[in-house]
Amino acid sequence: MKQSGARAIYAMPSGKQGANILLTFLADGRIAISQGMPLDPMISAQDHGTANSEMTKRTGRVAGATFFVVARANDLATASQIPELQTGPMRKSIDSITMLTLAGQPDAQKLTIAVEGQCDSLPHALQLMATLEGVRR
Numbered sequence: 001m002k003q004s005g006a007r008a009i010y011a012m013p014s015g016k017q018g019a020n021i022l023l024t025f026l027a028d029g030r031i032a033i034s035q036g037m038p039l040d041p042m043i044s045a046q047d048h049g050t051a052n053s054e055m056t057k058r059t060g061r062v063a064g065a066t067f068f069v070v071a072r073a074n075d076l077a078t079a080s081q082i083p084e085l086q087t088g089p090m091r092k093s094i095d096s097i098t099m100l101t102l103a104g105q106p107d108a109q110k111l112t113i114a115v116e117g118q119c120d121s122l123p124h125a126l127q128l129m130a131t132l133e134g135v136r137r
Helices: 040-047 053-062 083-087 091-095 122-136
Strands: 002-004 007-012 021-027 030-035 067-072 097-107 110-119
Touching (some): 053 097, 053 110, 083 091, 091 122, 110 122
Antiparallel strands (some): 002 007, 007 021, 021 030, 097 110
8 A cells, every 4th residue: 555645545466467456545435446557647636626628528427327437448459368359350449449438327137337438540430339239239
């Protein structure tokens, strides 16, 4: 554990060399988690009211969900432990995802999940959209 201002940041080892998992509590029922990147800039921005506007907009859209995740993404397919994603035809499109938002809401015997992503280019976004549309049916 280390202190960042008034917050405690907990570090846990991950399966990825040099990419510890960091965790801190932001408020009751709110945590921030990071792997391989420091939490200090995000915490400092939140504490001083200078949070990333894109991250703030995305969080605002899902903040009412029972659980949600808003994350920047880098090389998801390449970093995954799934060989088919690391070498398959979708690798470039999945690696092009720069932001992810996931929200979930339990309802009796089912769980409704919504996922939103942002890609670095329109062709990659269209390829992912077409693939996901096929999975959804």
